[in-house]
Amino acid sequence: MRLTRPNPLRIYTYIIALLLYVPVIVMIAYSFNDSKFIGEWRGFTLKWYKVALGDNAFLETLYNSLTVAVSSAIVSIIIALPAALASRKDRLSLGLVEPLIYPPIVIPEIAEAVALMLFLISLGFPLGWLSVFIGHTAFNVAYAYITLAPSIGASRSLEEAARTLGAGPLTVFTKIILPLSMPGIIAALMLTFMLSFTDFIKTLFTTGPGFQTLPLLIWNRARRPGLTEYSSQNALNALASILIALSLSIALAYTAYMVKRLGRGNA
Amino acid sequence: MKGVAISLRKVSKKYGRVEAVKDIDLEAPGGSITTLLGPSGCGKTTTLRIIAGLEKPDAGSVLFDGVDVTGLPPEKRGIGMVFQDLALFPHMTVFDNIAFGLRVRRVPENEIRSRVNNVLELVNLDPSEYGRRRISELSGGQQQRVALARVLVIEPRVLLLDEPFSHLDYKIRQKLIGEVRRLQRRLGITIVYVTHDQEEAMSISDKIVIMNNGRIIQEGRPDEVYENPANLFVATFFGEANLLEPGLAGVDASDIAVIRPERVKLEPKDPVDVIYNGVVEDVVFQGPYLRVDVRINGETIKVIYPKINGGRIRVGERVRVGWNLSDVKVLGSE
Structure with missing residues (x-):
């Protein structure tokens, strides 16, 4: 495609990109603004980051978010991997697995969140880290499965070759299936980590007193701006920017990994 | 070492409603090359996969030297198989592909090195040049050689070949067929070879088994089958024939x-x-x-x-x- 003749689709794409990224860029820019007021630029400063990072609540909720996201990502892949393996073996399992796996992607998150909350309360299940983790893992399994399934299907004849060369099922799994599924597994880990790390709705409904994740902290602060130094607009900008930086670095790490893999001529 | 004699007794296999193989009795004598020849969909690949243990027959049994191996998984059958799509491991080097079967058998690493190098030389690939290459860095002909080397290195008693040379041009194919024949004679192994190419079948086989619609139509030495076709299908599929009108x-x-x-x-x-x-x-x-x-x-x-x-x-x-x-x-x- 040449750049000389802009077509409507291209213009449309630019508008979408603008709508998506301008608020984010403005927010990041203001997180470095040496003024308390939006719309007034007084020069570059890092003091809001100092404020945000000096906040014990930030560190605590960041820790909560990370532990939930890492555990949920790993556990959802441990659950989704056998499902992806089974669904590839025969049509029957495929017919059983997929209808059970996809609904969490289609059902509105709010409905799922309310249902889970009511269910947990009716069981008398304590709301906190574990309930948030369960909530996140419920949808993460679905996303892990759809990310894993294609990369796992590709190795069928290689597994048979390995069997005829004398490898038992366990060796086939560790030496053939797992290495060949690695791009899919890593993609699934990153996707599920991000979904959990940035989740708001599910967390809001499944958490209990005393347990907050980073998105919930930002929400609570943003509801009452200026209540403390930490909930100032500027500190919130800094906090949200940190969140974005974390997300972006994970996306970049994944891209770099894939580029390296493809660069080795090993698709 | 004498190759293993393979027998199939009344073997049947269905996929859903499709009968891929119908009540087959087959003998592949030890230390010889038996070819399964037929049009696509005739059941020859299914038969080979049953011998390999990759498919479980619905009925009948598979015997290696008279011992029933029907229930044995492929890794316990002492076979080697070259697949139609070669199935080389893309995440490993040429060396690691060939060493795979030896590592699974826990052969010491220094012995692996010498055996892999020997087998690479056997298939005319310079070990120092090709050993470290990735599979994607090889030509089609070189990949076929690696696939062959990968099974030969484990010195299988039975070698199963599923149209292994079908993607090659005529000259390389002739050369590799010659190599397979020489190897087979030297090592005395049993080979079961699947092809739809009658010329290939004639040039490689000690025994030819002609299949159609999941059944064995005729078997015998290639010249016997050629000279005395059992029916019109064999006469026209295996070689050419003029169908003569009564007059x-x-x-x-x-x-x-x-x-x-x-x-x-x-x-x-x-x-x-x-x-x-x-x-x-x-x-x-x-x-x-x-x-x-x-x-x-x-x-x-x-x-x-x-x-x-x-x-x-x-x-x-x-x-x-x-x-x-x-x-x-x-x-x-x-």
């Missing part, structure tokens, strides 16, 4: 009579049993011989005419064509 053959009208193109004599010098006048329809130059189509009484007869017989044959020319009745094969109707 032409000099045989009973209720029979199917065929004659091989090389048995038909064009402008015969010696006396023959039957002779017809015809018109040349087409001439194709094939190097040592000509393929000539001659029209007789409304039927086209294919003739292979050795160049050495001399003379020029032109399209439209009137010729005499004849044959001896002993060269006409009368076949069963099936």
